[in-house]
Amino acid sequence: MQSQLIERAKALLADGTVDRVLGWKAGEFAYDMTPALFSSAQELDEGFAYDAFCGANLSKYLVKESRKGGRVLAFLKPCDTYSMNQLLKEHRILRENVYLIGVPCQGKTDVETLRALGITSITAARQEGEDLVVETLYGQRRIPLAEAMAERCKACKGKKHMIYDERIGEEGELENPDRFGQVAALEAMSSEERFAFWRGELSRCIRCNACRNVCPACTCEQCVFDNPASGVDNKAAATSFEENMFHIIRAFHVAGRCTDCGECSRVCPQRIPLHLLNRKFIKDINTFYGEYQAGEEAEGRTPLTAYTEGDVEPSVVYTKGGND
Amino acid sequence: MKKLPLSQMPALYAAMAQGGALYLPVDNAAGDAQFTRWQEGMELSRALNTVRSAKDFFFPQTENLVSFRMQGKTIEIIDPRTEGEDFVLFGVRACDARSFTILDKVFLADPVDSYYKSRREHGTVVTLACTRPEETCFCQSFGIDPADPEGDAACWLTEDALYITARTAKGEALLARLDGLLEDADPAPVEAQKAQTAAILAKLPLAQFTTRSFGGDVLMKAFDSPKWASLSEACLGCGTCTFVCPTCQCYDIRDFDTGHGIQRYRCWDSCMYSDFTKMAHGNPRTSQLERFRQRFMHKLVYFPANNDGEYGCVGCGRCLAKCPISMNIVKVAKALEGDVHE
Amino acid sequence: MQVNEGFKPTIVAFCCNWCSYAGADLAGTNRLQYPADVKIIRVPCSCRVNPLFILRAFQRGADGVILCGCHPGDCHYTTGNYYARRRMTLLFSMLDYLGIERERTRVEWVSAAEGVKFAATMNDFVSTVTALGENKRLEDLRCKAN
Numbered sequence: 007m008q009s010q011l012i013e014r015a016k017a018l019l020a021d022g023t024v025d026r027v028l029g030w031k032a033g034e035f036a037y038d039m040t041p042a043l044f045s046s047a048q049e050l051d052e053g054f055a056y057d058a059f060c061g062a063n064l065s066k067y068l069v070k071e072s073r074k075g076g077r078v079l080a081f082l083k084p085c086d087t088y089s090m091n092q093l094l095k096e097h098r099i100l101r102e103n104v105y106l107i108g109v110p111c112q113g114k115t116d117v118e119t120l121r122a123l124g125i126t127s128i129t130a131a132r133q134e135g136e137d138l139v140v141e142t143l144y145g146q147r148r149i150p151l152a153e154a155m156a157e158r159c160k161a162c163k164g165k166k167h168m169i170y171d172e173r174i175g176e177e178g179e180l181e182n183p184d185r186f187g188q189v190a191a192l193e194a195m196s197s198e199e200r201f202a203f204w205r206g207e208l209s210r211c212i213r214c215n216a217c218r219n220v221c222p223a224c225t226c227e228q229c230v231f232d233n234p235a236s237g238v239d240n241k242a243a244a245t246s247f248e249e250n251m252f253h254i255i256r257a258f259h260v261a262g263r264c265t266d267c268g269e270c271s272r273v274c275p276q277r278i279p280l281h282l283l284n285r286k287f288i289k290d291i292n293t294f295y296g297e298y299q300a301g302e303e304a305e306g307r308t309p310l311t312a313y314t315e316g317d318v319e320p321s322v323v324y325t326k327g328g329n330d
Numbered sequence: 331m332k333k334l335p336l337s338q339m340p341a342l343y344a345a346m347a348q349g350g351a352l353y354l355p356v357d358n359a360a361g362d363a364q365f366t367r368w369q370e371g372m373e374l375s376r377a378l379n380t381v382r383s384a385k386d387f388f389f390p391q392t393e394n395l396v397s398f399r400m401q402g403k404t405i406e407i408i409d410p411r412t413e414g415e416d417f418v419l420f421g422v423r424a425c426d427a428r429s430f431t432i433l434d435k436v437f438l439a440d441p442v443d444s445y446y447k448s449r450r451e452h453g454t455v456v457t458l459a460c461t462r463p464e465e466t467c468f469c470q471s472f473g474i475d476p477a478d479p480e481g482d483a484a485c486w487l488t489e490d491a492l493y494i495t496a497r498t499a500k501g502e503a504l505l506a507r508l509d510g511l512l513e514d515a516d517p518a519p520v521e522a523q524k525a526q527t528a529a530i531l532a533k534l535p536l537a538q539f540t541t542r543s544f545g546g547d548v549l550m551k552a553f554d555s556p557k558w559a560s561l562s563e564a565c566l567g568c569g570t571c572t573f574v575c576p577t578c579q580c581y582d583i584r585d586f587d588t589g590h591g592i593q594r595y596r597c598w599d600s601c602m603y604s605d606f607t608k609m610a611h612g613n614p615r616t617s618q619l620e621r622f623r624q625r626f627m628h629k630l631v632y633f634p635a636n637n638d639g640e641y642g643c644v645g646c647g648r649c650l651a652k653c654p655i656s657m658n659i660v661k662v663a664k665a666l667e668g669d670v671h672e
Numbered sequence: 673m674q675v676n677e678g679f680k681p682t683i684v685a686f687c688c689n690w691c692s693y694a695g696a697d698l699a700g701t702n703r704l705q706y707p708a709d710v711k712i713i714r715v716p717c718s719c720r721v722n723p724l725f726i727l728r729a730f731q732r733g734a735d736g737v738i739l740c741g742c743h744p745g746d747c748h749y750t751t752g753n754y755y756a757r758r759r760m761t762l763l764f765s766m767l768d769y770l771g772i773e774r775e776r777t778r779v780e781w782v783s784a785a786e787g788v789k790f791a792a793t794m795n796d797f798v799s800t801v802t803a804l805g806e807n808k809r810l811e812d813l814r815c816k817a818n
Contacts, residue, residue, distance in 0.1 A: 035465060035535065038656035041564040062655060067564070117651065122361060126378070127464040129535055143465060143530065192769065201771025201809055206359045212382065212391065214600075216568040216654050230724070232605055238724055241582055242597035244392045247812035251727050254766060258723050261762055273654035275381060275570050277360040286769050290762055310762070313754035315744065320761040320779040323768055588814045589732055 008056040010174060011109060015054070015079060016047045024079040024105050028067055030060040036131040036140075037117045041067060043078075056081070058133060061114035061156065063269050065089040065099075066222040072100040080104055083111040084178055085158075087168040088265035088301025089222035094169075095304050096263070098225050108167035110175035113151065113159035116272060120154060158268025158281065161185045168302060185266065186289045188282055208249045210276040213242050217270035217280050223260035223300075230255070257283035262291060262309040265301035294318050332505065333491045333515035342492070343368050343420075345508050346456075350416035353387065355380045365419070374421055378464055379646065383576035384426040385433060387419055388449045391573075392597040395445070395583065399591035406591075411445070414452040418504065421458045424479035425469040425646035429576035430455065431480075432644070435637050436579050454500045457481030459520075461527055466647030468536035468660065474644060477527035486520045493520045536645075541663050544630040545639050548670040552631050553623070555669040561662055562622035564655045569600030571649040571658070572625070577642050580606070601625045626662045681735035681801040683710045685794065686725065688718045690748035691783045692740030698787030706794035717741065718779075719752035723763045726777065730810040736776045736801035740790070743781040753781070772809045775800050 015027045031042035032055040039060050044050045063086045071078045082090055087108060093099045115138065117128065127143040138154045140147045163185075165178025192200055218224050218231075230236045231252060243249040257264075257280075266288060270280040291298050291309045295317065298309050334342055346352045347368050355363040355375040363375035365384060397408040430450075437446035457479035460467075469476055478484070483501035486493040493515055496502040505512065531537060544552065572578045582599040585592050599606055601624045607614060615621045633642035643659055650658045687693040693714045699706065711734075715721055718741025729737045739760060741753040760779050768774040780793045 033656050034650075034660060038650070040656045040661075042560070043563060127462070129465055143533070144462065189769075197768070197771050197773060199771070200769060204770045210358065210360065210364070212569075212573045214569040214573045215603075216566065216570045219566040219568040220654050232603075234605075236724075238728065240584070240597075241599055241603070242392045244586065244593075244595060244597070245812050245814060247731050247810060250770065250810065251724075251731070254727065254763075254770065255724060258763060258766065273566075273568075273570070275574055275652040277362060283766070286766060287762060290765050294761060295758070310755070310758055313751065313758055315754070317744075317754065317757055318761060320757060320764050320777075322761060323764040323774050586814060593814055 007110070007174075008054070011056050011081060011107075012050050012054050014107065014174065015044070015050055018079055018105065019045075019047065019050075023077065025076040026071075026078050027054075028064050028071060028078055028080040030055050030062065030064075030081075036128060037120075043071075056109065058113070058115050058138065058151065058154075059117075059131070061116050061272060063089055063220075063222060063267050065093060066220070066225065068099045068104050069093065069225055072103040075103075077103050077105055079107065081107050081109045082167070082170065083109055083114075084165050084167050085111070085163060085265070085267050087170065088163070088299070089267050090301070091168050091304040092263055092265055092301040093222060093225070095301075095306070095308075096225070106170045106172075108170035108173040108175075110178065111165065113155040113162065115151070115154040115159075116156055118272075118277060119156045120149075122277075123149065123154065125149070156268065156272060157279075158266075158271065161266075163266070163299070169304065185285060188279075189285050189289050192282065192286075204250075205246065207278050208253055209246065210278055211243060211249050211253070212276060213240075213249075213252065214275060216273040216275065218256055220269045220273045221256075221260060222265070222267065222269070223263045224256075230259075253280070253283060257287060260284065261287040262298070262311070263300050264288065265299070294322070331493055331495050331515045331517040331520065332512035333493045334512050335491055336487075338511055339374070339492065340370075342508065342511055343372070344370075345511060346418045346420060346504070348507070350418065350452075352418045352420060354420040368420075378460065378462060378467075379423050379426075379648070381574060381648070381652070383429065383574065383646065383648065384419055384422045384455075385429055385576050385579075387417070387453055388430065388446055389433060389437070389579060389581075389598075392595055393445060394593055394595045396594045397591060398594070411448070414448050416452050416454075418454045418456060420456045420485075422455050422479075422481060423460055423646070424457060424474050424476040425467075425644040426576050427455060427457045427480045428469070428472065428474050428644045429646075432577045432633075432637075432640060432642060433579055435640070454483070454504050455481040456483045456485060456494075456501075456504070459484065459486045459523065459527070461487070461523060463527070463530060463534060464647065465535050466650040467534060467645065468539050468647065469645035470531055470534075470537065471539050471541060471645050472641060472643065475524075476531070477524040486523055488519050488523060491515070491519070493517070536660060539660055539663070541630055541641050541643070543667050543670050544641075544663065545634055549627075549631050549635065551670045552666055553627060555666050557665045557669060558619055558623045561657065561665055562619045565602065565618050565622045565657060566654055567602050567604065567618050567621065568654065569598075569602055570652050570654060572600035572602060573598060574648040574652050576644055576646055576648070577629070601628070626659060629659060630663060630666075676802050676805050679802055679805055680707075680709050681798060681804075681806075682733050683707075683736045683738065683794070683798055683801060684729040684734040685710050685712045686715050686718070686721050686737070686739045687712050687782075688720075688741040688748075688753075689714055689716050691742035691746065691781075692718075692790065694784035695740070695782040695786045695790040698784065699791040700787075702787050704787055704791035706791040707798045709798060710794050717747065717749050717752040718756040719747075719749075719759075721756060721760075723759065726760075726763065727810070730776075730807055731812040732815055733811075735804070735807040736778070736797060738778045738780065738793070738797050740780050740782045740793070743783055746783065767810075773804055775804055776807060776810075 164180035363377035437443040460476035629642035
């Protein structure tokens, strides 16, 4: 697969369709791919990588890249194409300056997911059939790829690309995974239990802003939490209130626009399940205003920029099921 | 060298916690090690290291410096510091132990930071030797021996016992308090462990990594390298590397209006942030390239230039493990090596 | 309903300029009683209320926050309250999800003619929040009066 991508990128560079390529670059170890730009065949040969560890969603980089002049080729996995559409809907990417190639994805793993499975000290990794074989400093570990996948890939929306100029591989199928099981489990808890759960999670936050900065839906020129005129700017949460506020508002600001790409949870150094906040909004939107998947289309209104006269009243929150 | 059978660990923790607090790495809700205040029943995490470094205990993420209370036309100035509590920091790894030396150079140099100094004085650092270093470890590049860590006292865990030795007067005092639990020990098992760890260290992927080429007069060569553009292009501008780093020590001082007064506090800052060192005229570093460069120049060039060649890095590997885009000091140093050599 | 003797909650009521604020005025001129613990903040439209306003009210010591606007269909700006309705529904549901008592937040539509409804709404909300007691889960200790 990797060589196929490289060949296509080289051809598009050679015929002048694009003048640079946005992809993933191999690093020191087997797993530390960095998003990178390549502008020659030589650079592609030297460092371009595409494998089970290339999890980073590249769509957000196009906000900047599409404004740099010239045309950039970007490789997008199926779930990245939802982010791409959403960014186009918000007029954040200049479409004419990007050339999109949809690449197939069988699910991604990452070093944190492997660590959670007790696999550390990784020196090499390769795919063997359905298995991931990981060499570590302390011996070899073999694990089915399906088990090694990140949580977001286990709840994959499907292998179908929403937008592309050309596609490598067959057209994929949409899937309908149960994405809301954990949210429903939390809803079924008592209010006290939920409070304890979220305190336990959010109190680990170090306010590094990785979740915000990686999020393809967070593209404000200046974030409200960085704006000294907003009255809520801060660099560290001094109290539990500020921890809660940051995460409530971060999730709210992307409500109706979040495609559930899962980058926030992937990058969190403290492994806070941030996607459970976003999915709560998605679940509520589906329940209250009808099924909606952000990024399916590059046009149209999002649930929070639309309304109907018969919308449910906010009091639905008191009368909904579950415990209080 | 003293020792204690592993079955006695709870008693050891209880004794260390006497007359103060004991903090040690314990697994948190996410299954990661986190320094936690010891309570009966808590067990030492088996993870190699904590996600957050041990610097938090001397240089916390947020800290009140002074409070002002307004009543009518009078302003009362309140020093929020209370007499600090003595505490023991147990299970600190060699890399983090060295980071305190680096932080001391910043905070204990004139003018002395009295908030930091007070915490340093109240804390006793008990280190724990590593036996299973990971692929991201490169402390040996900075002359740190993870099998023989610094600290007020150092420990080695073997299959059946904990070996402990004091290295400073504070460590001696701690050991004196634990005397009833400890027995004299033959250091042979510790020496055997050191040899075993040394063999693993030699095989680590970053065993040959060195920052030596940055020590000399390379400031402008490094600063002007054309490589910064490609190195920084994917940087998200988040603060992960800074906040998990045991040696990053930049902070911001801010006022919080409580409605009835002001709390002036300091909090960690990150040079990766767009409002880092922002002044009335704006920000001196307007692009992510400049901000990114600042972080690595500081660690590799500016800090050693001002501190007798000591780098602002201890090779703990946290940034390698945690950077969302997997860009880190090792990649940067390797990429720039050629440019500073020329 | 249980009563919480001696506890007087602080309530913040965001009222839209065109309907609910006038409704509050009417309640006043008609000498209808509602607790003085309700602090009214006038906003141009219910959709001016950003979720941050709600959170910051709690931070600054509110025990309950209520948003009042024109009835759906009657917005002075035609559609503002429809957007506010969606936002607040989702926000309140999220607060509930985080384990913050859902009864501490409320939206009511109060027209300029509904002085009686305004007073009744406030009386009811104050008694609900009084029964809940002090806001502990979304408090900022720095802001507590000392």
